[in-house]
Amino acid sequence: xxxxxxxxxxxxxxxxxxxxxxxxxxxxxxxxxxxxxxxxxxxxxxxxxxxxxxxxxxxxxxxxxxxxxxxxxxxxxxxxxxxxxxxxxxxxxxxxxxxxxxxxxxxxxxxxxxxxxxxxxxxxxxxxxxxxxxxxxxxxxxxxxxxxxxxxxxxxxxxxxxxxxxxxxxxxxxxxxxxxxxxxxxxxxxxxxxxxxxxxxxxxxxxxxxxxxxxxxxxxxxxxxxxxxxxxxxxxxxxxxxxx
Amino acid sequence: xxxxxxxxxxxxxxxxxxxxxxxxxxxxxxxxxxxxxxxxxxxxxxxxxxxxxxxxxxxxxxxxxxxxxxxxxxxxxxxxxxxxxxxxxxxxxxxxxxxxxxxxxxxxxxxxxxxxxxxxxxxxxxxxxxxxxxxxxxxxxxxxxxxxxxxxxxxxxxxx
Numbered sequence: 119x120x121x122x123x124x125x126x127x128x129x130x131x132x133x134x135x136x137x138x139x140x141x142x143x144x145x146x147x148x149x150x151x152x153x154x155x156x157x158x159x160x161x162x163x164x165x166x167x168x169x170x171x172x173x174x175x176x177x178x179x180x181x182x183x184x185x186x187x188x189x190x191x192x193x194x195x196x197x198x199x200x201x202x203x204x205x206x207x208x209x210x211x212x213x214x215x216x217x218x219x220x221x222x223x224x225x226x227x228x229x230x231x232x233x234x235x236x237x238x239x240x241x242x243x244x245x246x247x248x249x250x251x252x253x254x255x256x257x258x259x260x261x262x263x264x265x266x267x268x269x270x271x272x273x274x275x276x277x278x279x280x281x282x283x284x285x286x287x288x289x290x291x292x293x294x295x296x297x298x299x300x301x302x303x304x305x306x307x308x309x310x311x312x313x314x315x316x317x318x319x320x321x322x323x324x325x326x327x328x329x330x331x332x333x334x335x336x337x338x339x340x341x342x343x344x345x346x347x348x349x350x351x352x353x354x355x356x357x358x359x360x361x362x
Numbered sequence: 363x364x365x366x367x368x369x370x371x372x373x374x375x376x377x378x379x380x381x382x383x384x385x386x387x388x389x390x391x392x393x394x395x396x397x398x399x400x401x402x403x404x405x406x407x408x409x410x411x412x413x414x415x416x417x418x419x420x421x422x423x424x425x426x427x428x429x430x431x432x433x434x435x436x437x438x439x440x441x442x443x444x445x446x447x448x449x450x451x452x453x454x455x456x457x458x459x460x461x462x463x464x465x466x467x468x469x470x471x472x473x474x475x476x477x478x479x480x481x482x483x484x485x486x487x488x489x490x491x492x493x494x495x496x497x498x499x500x501x502x503x504x505x506x507x508x509x510x511x512x513x514x515x516x517x518x519x520x521x522x
Contacts, residue, residue: 152496152506159498166416170446240447245416247449247522248502254477255497 123235124178125197125294128187129335131171132198135188136343137219138164139350140206149209156255160216163248170241189354193344200334201284203343210263210270211277217256218281218313222288224253225308229300257316264320274322286330295335367400374400374407374432381431384423385501388466391424395454398445407432407440412450414522415502452522468504469518476521484509485516492516 141161148154172184179187201219206212227246233239263270289306314324333339353360367375378400379392391397391411398410409428413421425442432440452471460470464485475482478497481490489511497520499506504517 152498155500155506156496156498159502162417162419162502163415164417166413166418170416236447240449244413244446244449248416251497 122294122297123238124175126298127171127175127178127238129197129294131168131175131187132196133202134164134168134171135350136196136198136346137202137215138162138168139346140202140204141212141216143206144212153209157212157216160252160255163245163252167241167245167248170245174237174241185354189351193339193347194337196339196343196347197335197337198339198343199284199288200331200340201281201288203334203340203346204281204284205342207277207280208273210273211280213256213259213263214274214277214281216252217260217316218285220249220253220256221312221316222285222305222309224249225305225312226300229305230298233299260316260322261320264317264322271321274320278322278325282325282327283329283331284334286328287332287334290332292335368402370402371400374402374409374437377431377435378409378428381424381427383420384427385420386463386466386468388462389459391428393456393459393462395450395452395456396424405439407437408443409440410443410445412445412448414450418502420501450522452519455519463519467516469507469516471519471521473521475518478505478518478520482507482518484512484514486514487512 138161141157141164144154144157145161146154148157168188169184172187176182176184176187199219201215204211204215206215224246227242227249230242231239231246233242260274264274265271289302289309291300291302295302310324317324331340375392375397378397379390381391381397383389383391383394383396394414396411396414398412400410401408409432411421411424411428421444425444428442429440455471463470467485469482469485472482478494480493482492482494483490484492484507487509489509491510492507493510495506495508495515497505499517503519503522505520506515507518508515
């Protein structure tokens, strides 16, 4: 069993699952119907990506499946990015979280498309088609809100304050990422460049603060993840092996 | 793709052409390009399908309907294998499928609108004076439009 690959797949699966779960909290609560549908569509796409990563990880681990990996691992076993587990806040904060993530995922997938691992590459080539929509939709919204009214602009500034510190860990390779053939320096440069372009258009500036919170990829989380898992895993914990 | 199919495999594919998409029942899995192949080894049948969108909930139902359809014809030992590569694209949708979509009231994928924008032809009155309402529609594969002439809202099956 290739441990690094398995851990990396779990990291990708956990991140997309948790962000999907967060976005799905908007179901029925979106600011307008079309955007409620959009955010939940994105949620569904992310869940689909997550299932592919879990299924592949389960195959490598053996004697387990996607459901066990999602429903029966504890908080200190989850390897998702801290950004994914942050609360929805207002619509602006949800939009910014999605944009910062989609911009990262899009660029990461450009590199992973070339992965030497054929199944990982296949999942990524399939998924990046969807990520392209997420990126276009969320960047348009960042611009609309940042360059919108005084109030929406203020809220975006607040969202940046809340979320920026969770972006740093995306570019710091942990042990299991080192063999994945990812150029993290390039990824960071490209990401910053793109984010700056969108922020400029949105009349927002990149924060000067460089303090970054890390740990998600190594199973140390903010207080939010436990609550998410309590919701997500409730049925399997209360009624083990239940099916529907 | 040149792979010699046995007569039985051809028959199975032919049977499965009747399985439809639960969300868009006018389209068969053959029209959509989801059905990629079938192999028979002794009494074991393997059907190969490819998902449209990763999270599409219709895929599980399609897999079940394939098993049911084959069971009707006596095939009991059936496995469904989902392959991701090459990634599904709307280019695989048959011309017949596109025609059926339009008749059903959904605008078919059109390369000129690879990125969804205003102007997709209204499937009801054929006007091209239409507005994109949202790039995300009632299912992952569709975008939402409104026609400025007949005023009807309609779905556009996105290029993917």
